Amino acid sequence: xxxxxxxxxxxxxxxxxxxxxxxxxxxxxxxxxxxxxxxxxxxxxxxxxxxxxxxxxxxxxxxxxxxxxxxxxxxxxxxxxxxxxxxxxxxxxxxxxxxxxxxxxxxxxxxxxxxxxxxxxxxxxxxxxxxxxxxxxxxxxxxxxxxxxxxxxxxxxxxxxxxxxxxxxxxxxxxxxxxxxxxxxxxxxxxxxxxxxxxxxxxxxxxxxxxxxxxxxxxxxxxxxxxxxxxxxxxxxxxxxxxxxxxxxxxxxxxxxxxxxxxxxxxxxxxxxxxxxxxxxxxxxxxxxxxxxxxxxxxxxxxxxxxxxxxxxxxxxxxxxxxxxxxxxxxxxxxxxxxxxxxxxxxxxxxxxxxxxxxxxxxxxxxxxxxxxxxxxxxxxxxxxxxxxxxxxxxxxxxxxxxxxxxxxxxxxxxxxxxxxxxxxxxxxxxxxxxxxxxxxxxxxxxxxxxxxxxxxxxxxxxxxxxxxxxxxxxxxxxxxxxxxxxxxxxxxxxxxxxxxxxxxxxxxxxxxxxxxxxx
Numbered sequence: 001x002x003x004x005x006x007x008x009x010x011x012x013x014x015x016x017x018x019x020x021x022x023x024x025x026x027x028x029x030x031x032x033x034x035x036x037x038x039x040x041x042x043x044x045x046x047x048x049x050x051x052x053x054x055x056x057x058x059x060x061x062x063x064x065x066x067x068x069x070x071x072x073x074x075x076x077x078x079x080x081x082x083x084x085x086x087x088x089x090x091x092x093x094x095x096x097x098x099x100x101x102x103x104x105x106x107x108x109x110x111x112x113x114x115x116x117x118x119x120x121x122x123x124x125x126x127x128x129x130x131x132x133x134x135x136x137x138x139x140x141x142x143x144x145x146x147x148x149x150x151x152x153x154x155x156x157x158x159x160x161x162x163x164x165x166x167x168x169x170x171x172x173x174x175x176x177x178x179x180x181x182x183x184x185x186x187x188x189x190x191x192x193x194x195x196x197x198x199x200x201x202x203x204x205x206x207x208x209x210x211x212x213x214x215x216x217x218x219x220x221x222x223x224x225x226x227x228x229x230x231x232x233x234x235x236x237x238x239x240x241x242x243x244x245x246x247x248x249x250x251x252x253x254x255x256x257x258x259x260x261x262x263x264x265x266x267x268x269x270x271x272x273x274x275x276x277x278x279x280x281x282x283x284x285x286x287x288x289x290x291x292x293x294x295x296x297x298x299x300x301x302x303x304x305x306x307x308x309x310x311x312x313x314x315x316x317x318x319x320x321x322x323x324x325x326x327x328x329x330x331x332x333x334x335x336x337x338x339x340x341x342x343x344x345x346x347x348x349x350x351x352x353x354x355x356x357x358x359x360x361x362x363x364x365x366x367x368x369x370x371x372x373x374x375x376x377x378x379x380x381x382x383x384x385x386x387x388x389x390x391x392x393x394x395x396x397x398x399x400x401x402x403x404x405x406x407x408x409x410x411x412x413x414x415x416x417x418x419x420x421x422x423x424x425x426x427x428x429x430x431x432x433x434x435x436x437x438x439x440x441x442x443x444x445x446x447x448x449x450x451x452x453x454x455x456x457x458x459x460x461x462x463x464x465x466x467x468x469x470x471x472x473x474x475x476x477x478x479x480x481x482x483x484x485x486x487x488x489x490x491x492x493x494x495x496x497x498x499x500x501x502x503x504x505x506x507x508x509x510x511x512x513x514x515x516x517x518x519x520x
Contacts (some may be wrong), residue, residue, distance in 0.1 A: 045251065046176065046188035047195075049112075049169045052243060055236050056119060056162045056215020059156050060084065062201045065313035066134065067146075068304045077304065083155045088433040093425040095268035097167045106253035108172035113248050115165045120240030122158055122370075127233035130498070134229070145289055147518045175254060194324060204232055205317040212314045247363035259320075266452040271419045274517040284424070284507055287500055288404075289431040294493030295354065296439035297485040298361040298393070303484050304440075306386075309368035310376050315383075322387065323394045330398045342506040344408035347397050348501055354396035355493040360389055362486040404428060407508070411515040438486065446481025 036043065057292060060083055060101040067077065101110035134149050135144035173185035207226045208214055275281055292299075303316050321380075364386060407426075412420035436470050449459035453473030460467045468475055 027323065036181060036184075039177050039184070039348070040174050041308065042176045042324040043181075043184050043188055045171055045247070046185060047192040049165075049242065049247075050189050050192025051196040052119075052240060053114065053162050053165055053169065053182055054198075055174070056123075056158045057157075057193070058197040058202075059204070059233075060159055061197065061206050061224065062313075062317070063151065064302070065157060065205065065307065065316055068307045069147075069313050070135070072146070072148070074304070074440050074444035076302075076445075078437050078444075080148070080155075081198040081300075081437045083159050084436075085430075086156070087166070088158040088429040090163040091412050091422055092169060094167050094422060095165070095265045095272075097164060098171060099265045099268065100261065107251055108168045108175075110168075110249065112165055112168040112172065115161045116240050116244040117166070119158060119165070120237045120244065122161070123237035123240065123472060124156060125152055127230045127343055130229050130233060134285065138258050147179050172253070185224055190328065194327070198320070198324075200236075202320055203316045204229070206314050209312070209314045211312070214392055226338060229290075230435020245275060268419060271517070272423055275413075275420055275423055278515065278517065280467075280507055280510055281424075283366040283503060285427050287507075288424070288466040289434075290425045291497060291500070292350075292432050293435045293438075294489045294496060295358065296435045297482065297489040298358040298444075299397075300436040300439050301482055302361045302365060304352075305365045305480075306368055309365065311368060311370035311378065312376070315378075319387065323390060326391065326394045327398055331402045334353055334399060334402060338403050338406040343403050343410060348504055350399055351493075351497055351501075352479050354393070354400075355490060355497075357393050357396070358388065358486050358493070360488055364389060365482060383489065395412050407493045411510075411512055415514045420461075439489075443481045443485050446484045447477060448481075449475045450474055450478045 064080060067080065069492050070334075088393045097111050101107045105113075129150070132144070135146040143397075170185075173188065174182060177184060206226070210221075210223055210225050210227055215227045217226065242417055307313055308317065334346065337343075364382075367379075367382060367385075371382055408421050408424045412424070449465075451459050451464070451468035451471070451473045452475075453468060453471045458474035463513075465475055
């Protein structure tokens with residue numbers, strides 16, 4: 001139900017565009033006819049490392065669905081959404097990871113090995129506590145009280161470690177692969193991270209669900225799934241330990257100052273400061289920080305409302321499967337358009353059509369509350385409508401992502417290309433994270449509840465809900481804040497488009513010299 005945040009700076013389209021500009025430069029590109037000889041093992045290793053990175057991300061994506069099935073408040077969901085912020089803020093400590101290391105240990109292994117060991121430790125620790133944290137007393141799901149604070153701390157640290165591992169693996173990929181094969185780092189990232197996210201999210205939610213396994217897999221019903229949450233965490237904790245040990249012992253790290261230059265922390269932060277001072281960058285950062293506000297009701301809140309209506313969390317997770325081909329194929333389909341002189345043209349043309357998807361989703365949520373019966377039976381046509389929404393929405397999400405990455409590659413000053421692109425990508429990720437948190441926080445406050453017992457007017461406060469419960473009543477939603485939020489998002493989106501479309505076109509047409517710090 002959401003546009004998946006692209007956590008890393010590698011993407012196929014980046015290399016398509018960057019290589020195009022390399023051809024236009026004075027330095028000829030590296031020959032491409034040498035093939036994969038000598039790099040097949042490196043490509044396999046990078047794919048595995050990115051897959052390991054995707055597992056904690058998938059786990060982090062599965063927890064909110066589990067929490068919503070346990071009827072946690074939207075305010076609690078908003079608090080938990082902060083676990084995604086490390087990937088939006090990693091630029092703060094990325095220069096430290098790039099600059100501080102033990103030469104004998106290896107520039108990238110200095111950080112990758114400890115972070116992966118720590119991830120393994122956290123997963124094994126979590127495997128011993130997850131049932132208690134989620135309130136599964138004596139194997140009974142949801143029979144106890146959930147410890148949301150511990151859950152938040154553990155997954156925030158996990159994502160912080162995964163973001164740090166991402167910095168080190170991205171840097172290692174540049175020097176690990178031969179120059180004519182460096183574009184394969186993008187493929188390793190896409191395949192590995194997608195596979196890891198799928199394992200940590202879809203596979204876990206589906207195979208851990210007793211209802212799903214009894215309905216579709218088992219011949220004899222059971223009160224537990226094929227796998228358990230604790231067993232899944234323990235298994236991946238061991239995988240992290242074994243893989244990290246093997247890499248530490250058997251994989252040496254070579255240095256190539258030309259493609260992976262070493263520079264001081266102070267120098268990197270000075271470069272970032274010079275970039276941020278550029279007027280075009282300031283204007284573009286405002287766009288990145290505000291352009292996704294209008295999409296968050298549909299992209300973030302809607303999946304939780306569908307769970308409230310009776311759609312299972314396993315079904316929500318499975319809808320990610322048909323989106324993978326779109327994510328992998330579409331960038332190549334639109335590459336010719338995005339690699340041209342106006343890559344943001346796709347973003348502007350698709351903005352209002354994507355905004356209309358908010359209205360479509362509001363209708364689907366309303367329909368879900370009316371067509372799903374008390375036993376949880378869902379009409380087939382609803383599944384088809386929901387699949388159509390997901391596929392169409394993913395086309396917009398992927399197109400926007402590709403357009404932005406192409407634009408970042410176009411305007412980045414080649415003198416500090418890596419730092420420049422990392423800054424723009426980080427701001428883009430932050431512009432995705434903060435509206436999602438605010439959208440979750442706001443929907444609860446916009447929802448009005450009343451008690452079905454006479455004499456008790458409101459259930460909006462904790463005391464009112466307790467009073468209603470004491471009177472053997474139930475709190476029912478009088479006005480659903482989700483629909484109010486959808487309306488507000490559409491209005492904000494139309495106003496934003498009228499406000500910023502000319503600025504986007506201006507920045508898209510601006511001479512690339514205006515983006516160079518060397519001329520500022």
